[in-house]
Amino acid sequence: MMWRFVGRRTAMLAATALVASIAIYGALFISPGDPATLLIGGGKPPSPELLEAIHRQYHLDDPFAQGYWRWLTGMLHGDAGQSLTYRDSVNNLVADRVGNTVFLVAYAALLIIVPGVVLGTLAALRGGWGETLVTMVTTALMAVPTFVMSVLLIWWLSVQWGWFPAYGAGTGFAGRVEHLTLPALALAASWLAYVAQVTRSAVRAELGSEHVQTARSRGIPERVVIRKHVLRNASAPIFSVSGVAVAGLIAGCSIVEQAFGVNGIGALLIQSAAKQDLAVVQALALITVVVFVAVNTLVDVVTAALDHRVSLGAGT
Template structure:
């Protein structure tokens, strides 16, 4: 049963990735403007012969299907083509920067999952003023956009108090940890609040469930009820929302990287899009979609395994 469920999800993952690849390549294939003019340079309009030669060299005039197949097969073999702006391999550009993005997303994920689950659980179990305070703070954090949070953190913790650096990614583990603390906080803030809210709701729902009341009526110790019935049953939705949060961190990392001057693939995507560097934009957009869908697929599978109330046969 579980293997059929995993197989269906795997097929959906492959189909989604293929559809996304067609959409990514097709959108940029019909986009306005000619990227060949970037390579021609100079202040005056380039000659038609030069534009034609650039088109031939970079296969910019290939028919859609031919160009799509060349690009997709190259991506599958680790060759994403040549950057029109940086005059370098797209694969090299990505590998040189992906470490910073992975560190940032992993750092932010820790800041989201651990405090978010802990705060949500404590708020649900304790109730009263503590629950109200957590609800108010998390609601406020969810209302603040990531780019606004970035500006506030730079102004408060870097400019005013000079506690942490606000630019660059640093070098080495300690240097990255110091330089990426503010970006990770900005990236994690709204998602931490979301995870805390969902955790609180899930735990509260389990506390009020009939099987928990029955267990208490039978005289089962409270700590056993909380561990075996409440927290265990709430683990499914909590894990699912945590996975969605991690996927959201990946999607929003470009905003934070640009704000804090982090040399990651998110910032590279924004810069390349502004310069019409099609090869870089295509590769990074496809990578982002595949990673996002893969994370969601893993979350669906693990969440279904954790939550026995989800029917694996009926899940799509």
Template sequence: MIWRFVARRTAMLVVTALVAGIAVYGALFVSPGDPATLLIGGGKPPNPRLLAEIHRQYHLDDPFVQSYWRWLTGILHGDAGQSLTYKDSVAHMISERIGNTVFLVGYAAFLIIVPAVALGSLAALRGGVTDSLVTVLTTALMAVPTFVMSVLLIWWLSVRWGWFPAYGAGTGFTGRLEHLTLPALALAASWLAYVTQVTRSAVRAELGSEHVQTARGRGIPERYVIRKHVLRNASGPIFSVSGVAVAGLIAGCSVVEQAFGVNGVGALLIQSAAKQDLAVVQALALITVVVFATVNTLVDVVTAALDHRVSLEARP
């Protein structure tokens, strides 16, 4: 049964990637502006013959189906085309920057999951003042946009206190850890609050469930009840929302990378979109969609495996 579920979700992932590829390529194919003008500097009116030659060389005038098929087959073979702005292959540009983005997203995911599960469980188990403080803190964090949090962290922890650098990604593990702490905090803040609230609700729901009350009535030690019945049964929704948070980090890292000058693929996406560098934007947009869908698919599979009360056949 689990293998049929995995196969079904994998097929949906492939279909999603194909539809996303058509949407991404089609949207940029019909977008206004002429990418060929990026290769002509000086601010003078472009020479029509030069423009025509650039269009011919980069296949900018090919029909949609022909150009899309060339792009798709190139992507499948690891060739995402050539950047008109940077005069470099898109695959090489992404490979140089993706390490910073992966480190940033992984760091932010750690800053979300570990504190959120601890705070949410503590609030649900303790209640009272602890619950109120956690609720107020998480509500305030969810109300602050990511770019505002970035500015606040730069002013407070970098400019005012000088604890962390505010620009760049650093080199080596220690250097990256130091330089990417503020970006990871800014990226994780709102998701930390969200996962904390979901953890709190999941643990509280399990505390009031019938099987937990039965276990307590049988005289089972409270520590065992919490570990084996409450936290174990609450792990399904907690893991599910944590996976959604990680997927959200992938989609939202562009703003943070741009704010902190991190040389990652998110910042590259913003810069390339501003310069109408279609090959780079198309490749990065497709990668973002595919990674997002892949993470969600893995989360669905693991959540279904963790929570045996969920029917695999009933899931979409």
């Protein structure tokens, strides 16, 4: 049953990636503007002969089906095409920047999962004013958009206090940690609050469950009840929401990278979209969708393995 479940999720991943590739290529195929002008620059209008030569060289005039098939097969073979703006292959552009994005997402994920799970668990176990305080703070964080949080952190911790740099990604491990702390905090703030809220609800639900009350009535020590009956059964929803949070980081890192001047994949996507660099936008959009769906698929599979109450039937 589990292998069939994994097979269905993998098939859904492939189907989603295929539909997303058609949508991405189609949206940019019909977008206004001529990407060939990026190679010519300013000055007097280009001659029709020059535009025709550029279109022919970069296959800009190919019919939709032919162009889509060439692009998709190239992506499947690891060739994402050539950037008209940077005059370099998209593979090289991504390779130069992917390290910063991966480090930022991993840093933000750590800031989300560890404090979020700890705060939510403590709030549920202790209750009282501690739970009220955690609920108030997390609710406030969830209401602040990422770009607003970025501005607040730059003004407060960089301009006013000077604790962290507000621009760039740094070099080396220590330099990256220093430079990416503010971007990671801005990226993680709302998701941390979400994980804390779900953790609190999951732990509190398990505390009131019948099997926990039975374990307590049998005289099992409280720490054993909490560890084996409460936290273990609450781990599935906690892991699920943590996975969704990490997937959300992948989709939302563009705003933070642009705000803090981090030379990553998200910033490259925004800059390329503004310049109508179609090859870069198409490749990065498809990569983002595939990674996002792959993370969610992995979360579904692990959640089903952790919690046997999750249905593995065809209707899941």
